Amino acid sequence: MASLAGMLTARRGRGAFDWTDWFSYGYLALGLLLMFGPVVWLVLSSFKSAAALNEFPPQLLPYGQKTVVVTGHEIPLPLYRVTLPDGTTRELAEVRRIGIQATLVDPKAPEQEYKVNIRDRKPVREFQLALNNYIEIFGKFSFGTFLWNSVFITVVATLITLLFNAMAAFALSKYRFGGRNAVFLLIISTLMIPPTIILVPNFLVVSELGLLNSLWGVIWPAVATPTGVFLLRQYMLTIPDELIEAARMDNASEWRIFWRIILPLSAPALAVLAIFSVMWRWNDFLWPLIVLSRTEKFTLQLALNAFQGELTTQWHYLLAMTVITLLPVTLVFAFLQRHITTGIAAAGVK
Amino acid sequence: MNALDPPMRALQRVLGVPRIAWMFVGPNLAILGLFTFLPIVINFYFAFTGGVQLYPSERPFTGTENLSTLFDCGSYLDPATCRKDLFWRSIYNTGEFALLQVALMVALALVTALVLNRKILGRGFFRGVFFYPVLLSPVVVALIWKWVLQREGVLNAVLASAGSSPVGWLSDANWAFFWCVFVSIWAHMGFYTLILLAGLQAIPADLYEAAEMDGTSPWRRFSRITLPLLMPNLIVVLVLGLIRAVQIFDEVFVLTGGGPGSATTFIVQFIYQTGFAESIHQYGLAAAASLVLALSLLVLTLVQLRITRKNLDSPAGRGDG
Amino acid sequence: MASLQLHRVVKRYGTTAVVHGIDLEVKDGEFVVFVGPSGCGKSTLLRMIAGLESVTEGDLLIDGTRVNDVSAAQRGLAMVFQSYALYPHMTVYQNLAFGLENLGAPRAEVDAKVKAAAKLLKLEALLERRPTQLSGGQRQRVAIGRAIVRDPTIFLFDEPLSNLDAELRVQMRAEITALHKRLGTTMIYVTHDQVEAMTMAHRIAVLRSGNVEQFGTPLELYNRPVNRFVAGFIGSPQMNFLNARIVGASDAGLRVLLDAAPTGESQPPLPIDGSAKTQQRVMLGIRPEHVAIGPTSGPALALTATIERVEQLGAASFLYCALGGGERLTVHAPGQVAFESGTQIKVSLPVAETHVFDTDESENAFRRR
The missing domain is CATH 2.30.30 (SH3 type barrels.)
Incomplete structure (x- = not known):
């Protein structure tokens, strides 16, 4: 009991390698297998030919004749x-x-x-790597269109998110104007209104704006993130007011102060928000599912969902598409893991 | 953007300096108004009107008919006696799912955080390992597991090599429910682990050293120092987890499609199907179901606010910003 | 270059007034220091002049033109901030050029002005560095340079030296003074440090609780403080204030009786005009450097004091003494002294150096002859 508790409390293991250490490493090994195993299996499988995928029991590595x-x-x-x-x-x-x-x-x-x-x-x-899986999906399923749609939504929505949220955060952190607190509360309160509860009316709004089956119908409703405003505002509060006053003495207009002083100085917070926004938009599913019903407007996620219904006999294509879809997020993760995890720990949001 | 300077300067002359702030918050507020606040109002309108038309003026006022349709039950305990049995099944499923998933996930996240808080080799790497699935899209998550769980999948191959016969993991109602819980824990646990880990690391080391000097037993150190100091984080994690679990849709929709039967149909899927997927779009019914969901989320949010009132500055919130 | 006038300038936040109707005139080319304890309104006053704070009431005139409603940028002033407020993401060159670029100045002109300012302030080698790569003194110079390139009519300094160490502070003091001589531009300088004020200013405005207590040259402030607050604020260590009461006034001057002085002893009259009624309670002021140990040649008030503590600085010594009745007296003696604490000494207060104040800190002092 005592040594179990030791494992539970010790911030730093010291002394001999006891069974709590064995437990820890055992747990981590199991975690590694459970967390990465399925992903690795998916990636390996995606390089197998259709024939190899039909084998049971399956081989670990892709083999071909x-x-x-x-x-x-x-x-x-x-x-x-x-x-x-x-x-x-x-x-x-x-x-x-x-x-x-x-x-x-x-x-x-x-x-x-x-x-x-x-x-x-x-x-x-x-x-033998069945690279054809990857090559053929672009020809057979206009996969390139879906990829382009996803990239367009992700990039454009992220840029607009950064701009709009930074502007709002600037106003809320650096101006004393009547109604400031009300505006801030209003924006933050939308954290409590998840999109799932306003699907129907939002569908009406988007359709009235003529944005059904338009990528903009996915982009516009997503860009005013309260999380982003909050994150940036907290960061901008740490920028000294004297810098802004100095810029005013330097004859800079308020817009120029925002563009030349505030934005560059908020780069670390903007980077965190950019990472979040890219993940949010790249992974979006329910809202695009409702807004985009024409195949040529599908995002990668929608295409995957549609194909997993139709292509269950053609797993080799489906697997290759899945790998391409998870690739950008994996790359972002591999290079920016530290930023993401500290950003999340700091903001308490995902 | 330098080209924007002259018009902005002119605008600034007209508005004056403090009021120019409205120009900066304007776009954000307009978007929120159009796509969040306005829809909240319209949602009520939809909930109290009937018909299949989307355009509000073409919808006849029906009062509480949508709500009473949803709540028309022989016995609330038995979904089969309800007029909208799928609605009640989805509510029961959601409740069961949320309790099970959150309890297991928070327990696992706590163990993981405690292990990751020790002095272990490759700590950053392992933190990444547990966090990685959080970033994956729900569709990808579902497809990864669908590939593992399919009838000729690797899991059945492992079972076969041990001499068992293959199991229809996603075609058996109980197993399908289990895997929905499992997969959503797999996908989200890393996020909660991270919050708990941050909480653990915020506990000053000298507290433990002082306790050790006092001869406090390790078990008491855990129950009297770690647990009480971690309690705020644990509660936040519990409530956040519940808020998210109640809204479960994406990964389950792709993994099981709500089946077999209605075994894994949850409330958001009910809203989606009623309003958008079925051939007759019953917007009013979907909006009424949204109100029920909103009410339960409101309760959870108020609980959360009450608990986190002390640190209102943390907008721990919804998953998509 | 420009002159500046304040007419009954008031600043209120809500209902609390922090500046109460200040009148002030700064002449063209003058170096004026606002000094006062923290919270006295000196920074607020400077920021109102800069245009960073609005003026609640009264008029602010630059060269005779009312500028209350002119924006900060258009007043043609430049300000050096306490934290320097250098743009951390820009190089020194970009920091200096930013203001000119905002005005849309041609590139060649910007370059020429930046280079000239850099040369003047010996910043040429640092132009490509970022503020974080500079020492405190260098940052200070960049902040001044940023003000210079704009060719302002008035320079405003807001406690610019308070972030520097003592040695650098002395050096920068000299540099700013030299700069003023060279440019001849009107400068207004805010500080809480009376030494800075005394060493740099043509004229000093002593502020307290939003009012100007006295506005005059450094020596006027030192020799003829208008009230006990100014007397106590200017000079270090602080002037001694001793309880006394007036026992007579005549053409010879004012006669006072110190509470701490032995009774019955005949005291010479002070060269101070006093039409006051006898028996009025007053405070007698004398600076520590004017107190003499032992007898002096001229007329002086004599006192007996007990040394409590001695500070030897080598070139000078400070004796902290107790008088009867719980009063304290600080003596600044030149050179080194051989006293130990506990020793009783006789001190003289030369009447020519005494001041007499009302017991109320802000009431006018009795006029010295």
Whole structure:
């Protein structure tokens, strides 16, 4: 009991490596497996050919059948390990197959043909990445359009979010105007109004504005984030007022003070908000699902959702699309993990 | 943006310096007004009107008919006796889901935070490991697990190699519910771990040293120092988790589609289906269901506000900004 | 260059007034220091002149033109802030150029002015650095440079030296004074440090609770403080104030009896006009540096004091003494002294150096002859 509690309270393990340390590392190893395992499995699977994906039980790594180029044949032939009637085994290339009878040749001596029962041959396999999964989705499913839609929404919405939120935060942190506190409370209070409870009326507003099936119908409702205003306001409060006064003495207009002094100085907070905003918009699902019903306006998330209904027999495409969708977020995470985690810990928002 | 300077200067001359602030908050306020405050008002209008038209003036006033349709039940304890049995099933599902998911998730997040707070090798790396799924989109999360859980998936392969027969993880009602809970914990736990970890690290080390000097037992150190000092964070995490769990939709919608049957249909999916997905769009009913959801969220938010009144400066809030 | 006039200038926040109707005139080319304890309104006054705070009542005139409603930028003034307020994300060059760029000045002109200011302030080697890479003194110079490039009609300084260490403060004091000589521009300088005020100013305005107590040259303030507040504020260590009462007034001067002096001893009259009624309670003021140990040649008030503490600075010594009745007397003796605490000494207060004040701190002092 005592050592269990030791694990629960110790900020810094000291002394010998006791069982609480074993527990900790065991827990972390299990966590690693559970948290990363499925993602790694998804990525590995996405490089498998359709045939390899249909195998059960599945192989860990992507394997494909080895092929050889044989003179006299235009396309490479699949290679098999064949048990010949005399009991010897040889690696032969299959020329054709009729029923249970396969015709194979020795790649080095293609003149002589061997006819064997298909049960007597086993495919020769090698490590092989099915990159075609990735190439074909762009041609077959106008995947590029979905990617473009997602990128457009993410980039444009993030830029507008940064600008609008920074402007509001500037006004709320650096001016004493009548109604300031009311405005601040009004903005913060929208934290308590999740979009899920105003889906129907928002649909009306967006449709009245003619924004149904327009990417702007996803962008505009999302840009006035209270989280962003709050985050930036807190940061701007730490910028000394004297800088603004100095700029006023320097004949700068208020807009120029905002643009040349406040924005550059808020860069760290803007970066955190930018990361958040990119994640929010890239991952958005329910609202785009309602606003965008035409296939050519789908975002990646919508396309994935649509295909997972239609393409369950074509997992190799679906997996490749999923990997592309999680790639940007993973890259952002890999390079900016520290910013994200400290930003979240500081703001208490996701 | 330098091109904006002359018009802004002119505007500043007209408005004067303190009032120019309205120009700065203007865009943000306009967006919020149009897409948040106005819809709140319209939502009431929808909830008390009927018909299938979206345009308000074409909708006949029906009073509380939508609400009474939703609440028309033989017995509230048995969804099968209700006129809108799916609504009640989704409410029960949501309640069950929220309690189970939040209790398990907060417990796991606490253990994880305690482990991550120790002096361990690769602490930053492991923190990242637990946090990574938080960033993934719900659709991707659902597809990752759908791939693992499908009939010929890797989980069944592991079972098969142990000699068991494959299980229809997502086609069995109980298993499907379990996996919804599991997957949503998997996807969100890292966020709550981070908040708890921040709370743990805010506890001054000298408190523990002083307790150690006093000969306090490790268990008492946990129950008398760690737990009480972490309590504010724990409560915030609990309430935040509940607010989010009640709104569960995205990952479950992709993972199970609400099925099998209505085993994993939750309240937001009911709103979505009623208002947008079914061939007849019953906006009024969906808006009325939204009011019920809003009411439960309001209660949770008031609880949260009451608890966090001391630090109002932390806008711990909704997931999408 | 410009002159500045304040007519009954009032500043109120809500109902609390922080500046109560100040009248002041700063002449063209003059170096004026506002000095006073914290909260006296000196910074508010400066910020009103700058245009950063609005004027609640009264008139603010620059070169005879009312500027109450002219924005900060358009008053043609420049200000050096206490924290320097350098833009941390800009280089020194950009900091200096920002104000000119805001005016839309041509690039060549901006460059020329920045270079000239940098040369004047010996900043040429630092132009590409950021403020964080500069020492305190260098930042101070950049802040001044930013004011200079704009060619202002009046320079405003808001406690510019308070963030520097003692040595640098002395050096920058000299540099600012030299700069003023060179530019000849009107300067208004706010500080709480009376030494800065005394060493730099042509004229000093002593402020207290939103009022100007006295406005005059440093020596006027030192020699003829108008009231006990100014007398106590100017000079270090502070002037001694001893309880006394008036026992007679004549052509020879004012006769007072110190509470701490032995009774019956005949005291010489003070060279001070006094039409006051006898027996009025007053305070006699004398600066520590004017108190002599032992007898003096001229007429003086004699006292016996007990040394409580001695501070030896080498070039001078401070004796902190107790008088009868719980009163205290500080003596600033030149050179080194060999007294120990507990010793009784005789001190003389030369009558030519005494001041007589009303017991009320802000009531006018009795006029010295």
